[in-house]
Amino acid sequence: MPERDYYEVLGVARDATPEAIKKAYRSLARKHHPDVNPGDKAAEKQFKEVQQAYDVLADQEKRSMYDRYGAAGFEGMAAAGPRTSASEWTARFGEPGGEAVDFSEFFGSFGQGGHGGGDAEGGAGIFEDLLGRMRGGRAAAKPRGGRGVEARLAIPFLTAVRGGETSIDVQRGDGKRESLVVKIPPGVDTGAKLRLKGQGEPGPKGTPAGDMTIEIAVEPHPYFKRDGRNLQVEVPVSIGEAVLGARIEVPSLDGLKSMTIPPGSSSGQKLRLKGQGVPASGGKPEGDLFVVLKVVVPKNVDEAGKRLIQEFADLVKQTPRAGLW
Helix, strand or coil: CCCCCCHHCCCCCCCCCCHHHHHHHHHHHHHCCCCCCCHHHHHHHHHHHHHHHHHHHCCHHHHHHHHHHHHHHCCCCCCCHCCHHHHHHHHCCCCCCCEEEEEHHHCCCCCCCCCCCCCCCHHHHHHHHHHHHCCCCCCCCCCCCCCCCEEEEEEEEHHHCEEEEEEEEEEECCCCCCEEEECCCCCCCCCCCEECCCCCCHHHHHHHHEEEEEEECCCCCCCEEEEEEEEEEEEEEEEHHHCCCEEEEEECCCCEEEEEEECCCCCEEEEEECCCCCCEEEEEEECCCEEEEEECCCCCHHHHHHHHHHHHHHHHHCCCCCCCC
């Protein structure tokens, strides 16, 4: 666990916006990435600190807990390790304006001819020739196509839910650089894999190129959370709104929606907006949006307010902990 304060690790103020935290994380992760600093143990340590700090500060709940209790609230995180390994970082920022991905650097020579497999005229060709003769036929070695490559791509939460397009910058082994368009289907989630046919390594002697497989990682949203096809959002309400009921506006994928808060609502109570979750796609139905109420208690109450609250407490007797223990 970093000895320094997480905000100090990322070099941001304690009231920094999520966008500022993300920007600082990207810059520092690129600077200290092990691929950029091979063999540099200090850079590797800083890289892990930066990722661990971002893991906490990029999550609203974790950040709130850290602001309250500091690093003591995350003593178990050291064993769990950082949120992203160095290899997972490689294609993370392949979005428009992001970093280029040089596949030749991190896939090495695995799968190339001359390393155990051979090419059509090497060991594999001899084997095919022998097999053909055993079958009584002529040798017909199957042409080998180009090898496939893999990458990871982080996409915004709303793009994952709604679908859309993004791009990834690719630097080929010959130094050629190009931008590939990636179509994101609606409802995609972290771990999903997309294939770009023919965008892998070129095949030898005019054979077809391999494919590119892209593993998707969905970035967190400032207030939406996802559970399968459903979405969840926490909405603060006042004591008066919770006790008396109210008509309030809550965020949805299509903007603000009006919702009725029933009288006598409590913190943690869930209200559903049907059909406002992940849109229907691929034969899967649309999800719902669940609004989780959070009753906000005022920190500063004047004497007149205190008297009214005491009168209310005397008038409306409550035993909220009765029978719990």
